[in-house]
Amino acid sequence: PSTNHITSRKRKEDLEVCHVILGELEAHRDSWPFLEPVDRAKLPEYFRVVKKPMDFQTIRCKLRDGRYSCREAFASDSRLVFSNCLFYNEDQSKIGMAGHSMKNFFEKRWSELNR
Numbered sequence: 001p002s003t004n005h006i007t008s009r010k011r012k013e014d015l016e017v018c019h020v021i022l023g024e025l026e027a028h029r030d031s032w033p034f035l036e037p038v039d040r041a042k043l044p045e046y047f048r049v050v051k052k053p054m055d056f057q058t059i060r061c062k063l064r065d066g067r068y069s070c071r072e073a074f075a076s077d078s079r080l081v082f083s084n085c086l087f088y089n090e091d092q093s094k095i096g097m098a099g100h101s102m103k104n105f106f107e108k109r110w111s112e113l114n115r
Ligand SMILES: Cn1cc(C(=O)NCCN2CCCC2)ccc1=O
Pocket: 032, 033, 034, 038, 039, 043, 084, 085, 088, 089, 095
């Protein structure tokens, strides 16, 4: 039995699931609004209302830097991308529809890989 939060093998398995899902999110046709942080210069008001901005590039860097302790921390940041989007954008807007599409895709794949 390991002493740390999760065994190194479990941690490795956790991170593999995250790499698989993140790759699929980045490759998805509806990922375009989420690939990079919202541009503070173009949309300053975004940062006045969205308290915790998040995007796939930031998640990729955190994953690469070993800053996710477990797969649930990765899932939490992924869900933050979608909740920010649905908070800021109308459902029927192009970005709002992309947010719904990507959220549904994420939750389906997350449940499949965690069954
Ligand atoms: C997630 N999200 C993104 C934006 C946005 O403008 N992203 C830039 C999208 N562009 C497409 C091609 C280059 C960049 C606005 C509101 C929002 O909630």
